Amino acid sequence: MLRLFNSLKREKETFRPLGEVVGIYTCGPSVYQYAHIGNFRTFIFEDILVRYLKFKGYQVKRVMNLTDIEDKAISTARKEGKTLWDLTGYHTKVFFEDMKTLNLLPADVFPKATDYIPDIIAIIKKLMENGYAYSGTDGSIYYDVSKFRGWGELSHLKLKAGKKKIKRDEWGEESAIISDFALWKSYEKEDGDVFWETELGKGRPGWHIECSAMCTKYLGTRFDMHIGGVDNIFPHHEAVIAQNFGAFGENPSRYWLHCRHLMVDGKKMSKSAGNFYTMRDLLDMGYEPMAIKYLLLSMNYRRRLNFTFEGLVDAGRKLEKMRNTIEMLKFSNGGDDAENMRKTMKNFERALDDNLNTGKALKIMEELTDEISRINPDRESGEKILGTYRFFDSILGLGFFKPS
RNA sequence: GCCAAGGUGGCGGAACGGCUACGCAAUCGCCUGCAGAGCGAUUCCAUUCCGGUUCGAAUCCGGACCUUGGCUCCA
Incomplete structure (x- = not known):
């Protein structure tokens, strides 16, 4: 039984699907610059979750959005003298290459925000009809947070509507903890040629609305999992919940899963x-992709992982040892019997069942490798052990059996 | 200020009521034309501090202290 940590409840819950097909939505990359390996920690986590769900016999529909419009993307494009479309097109391509390099399975759909302007408009109109949105004096349209009672439920912040200010001691400055957020931003000069002429006026979508539009479009108003990094919790996911609630009357996702930061x-x-x-x-520094992946998997996604080059080298070494062992097994013809494979596979599964503890799963694989390197298995055992590695690799995707 | 996570050997990190992993580093062997890798063995008074519960606590309870993260750029 798979148990997952649900940010909404702040505890591990047994996973129970809503229907035949498990619907998963992930907040993907912002495609205006190169994704860093912290980003990939989340995507690797998600990839393994999907593979594991499939192994468990579930059908999965997985949607990963590409954020191809936002303030920073627009300003970056202007700074580099490119069009927004050239910039995001290039980085989308690079992102897909990186995914492939890390042996990550593609999502079923990769919607990008700018392709869903009509859907975005429709939701904003619905929010206005339902009384959750209003036009500002600047021509933009804002979400009225005071209308939504569940505001703050996911982030567990005591968020109060209005312009109330709190003091942040650390920075010694005042900052609004809360204010209404933009659903539609009216056109400004800085936007250049990035705008749409719509019934909401000339402008572009706000930051959060595209996720509401795309997740609803592909997975309906209520689906199984919404995934992202912890830094998405507030304000992004909080806003998505508010939007979906305002438009469709419910929180779109049953489980909200968040990967902790890479340090x-x-x-x-x-x-x-x-x-x-x-x-x-x-x-470019000469490290291999699978060592990077191994390192990122070496710790449960709910714990912070400190990235060091020492750790990266170590991960590469462990990987190499496994590869050597697998190579050796292909020609094994000793006399030793290896019969505890079933226990090993069971332990592996148990580790992943516990909130996808990939660190523990890797450890089980390391222990198996150690054990085998000490004996000389017979032909039949050798085959069995290889089968175990194949099973592990089908879920972790470390490329042990890739045709070279 | 509010909300969280965490503090284990030289380092990284398991265990989460009793038998104190494991890896790296270090030392010594084996293997090897050399090197690497591998294998074996050895070493290191390790559980932030102060109380409490218990026959027994790194583990449970209270209280300190410290670190990190979130509090509208962010995976």
Whole structure:
């Protein structure tokens, strides 16, 4: 029985699907710059979750959005002298390449925000009809947070509607903890040629609305899982819930799963801090993709993982050892019997059942490898052990059996 | 300020009421034309602090202290 940590309840819950097909929506990358390996921690987690669900016999429909419009994307394009479409097109391509390099299965659908303007408009209109949205004096349309009672339920923040200010001691500055957010942003000069002429006026969608539009379009108003990094919890996911509630009367997802941050030298890895590594950074340094993946899997997704080059080297070494062992097994013809495969597979499954504990799963694989390198299995056992590795690899996707 | 997570050997990290993993590093062997890899063995008074519960606590309860994350850029 698979148990998953639901951010909504802040506890592990047994997974029970809503229907025949498990619907999964993931907040994918913002395609205006290279994704960093912290981003990929989330996508790797999600990939393994999907593979595991399929192994468990579920049918899965998986949607991963590509955010191809937002303030930063527009300003980056302008800075680099490109059109928004050139910029996001290029980074979408790179993202898909990186996914492939990490042996991640593609989602069933990769919708990008700018393809769903009519759906976005429809939801905003619904929100206005239902009294959850209003036109601002600047011509933009805003969500009226005071109308939504569930505001703050996911982030567990005591969010109050209005313009109330709280003091943030750390920065010694005042900041509004809450305000209404834009659903539709009216046109400004800085937007250049990025706008749509619509019945809501000339402008572009706000940051959160595209997820409401696309998840509803492909998975309906109520589906199984919504996945993202913890930094999406507030405000993004909180806003998505508010939007869906305002438009359709319910929280769109039953489980909200959030991957914790990847740290570098004890600090959060993020684009804003500038302390991040992209896939190509690491590949250019000579590290292999599967070692990166191995390292990212070495810790349960609900715990913070500190990225170090030492850890990366170590991961590569472990991987190499497994590859050697698998190679050796292909020609094994010793006299030793290896019969506890079933127990090993069971333990592996138990580790993943417990909130997808990939760190523990890897450890089980390491222990198996250690054990085998000490004996000389006979032909039949060798085959059995290879089968076990195949099973592990079908879920972890470490490329042990890729045709070379 | 509010809400969370966590503090285990030189380092990384399991265990989560009793038998104190494992990996790296270090030392010594075996293997090897050399090197690497591998295998075996050995070493290290490790559970932040103070109370409490218990026959017994790293593990449970209270209280300190420290670190990290979130509080409208973010996976």
